[in-house]
Amino acid sequence: MNRDQLIRELRHYARKHDLLFELDKTKGKGSHYILTLGDKTTTVQSDINEQRAKRIKIQLGIPI
Numbered sequence: 001m002n003r004d005q006l007i008r009e010l011r012h013y014a015r016k017h018d019l020l021f022e023l024d025k026t027k028g029k030g031s032h033y034i035l036t037l038g039d040k041t042t043t044v045q046s047d048i049n050e051q052r053a054k055r056i057k058i059q060l061g062i063p064i
Contacts, residue, residue: 003033003048006056010037013062037062 014021019038031046
């Protein structure tokens with residue numbers, strides 16, 4: 001899974017559950033993005049593996 005696939009999946013989840021979805025590409029350092037889903041915010045790095053994607057989903061409160 002790469003970063004674009006994870007963002008697409010999170011955007012789909014937000015639409016399905018009627019949650020706020022914001023992706024800010026300017027506030028993160030370097031190639032990091034700031035992602036807000038509902039009332040939770042996390043940083044999304046450029047290199048994503050399955051473990052990191054799972055941790056991001058847990059941080060955002062998405063059931064695995």
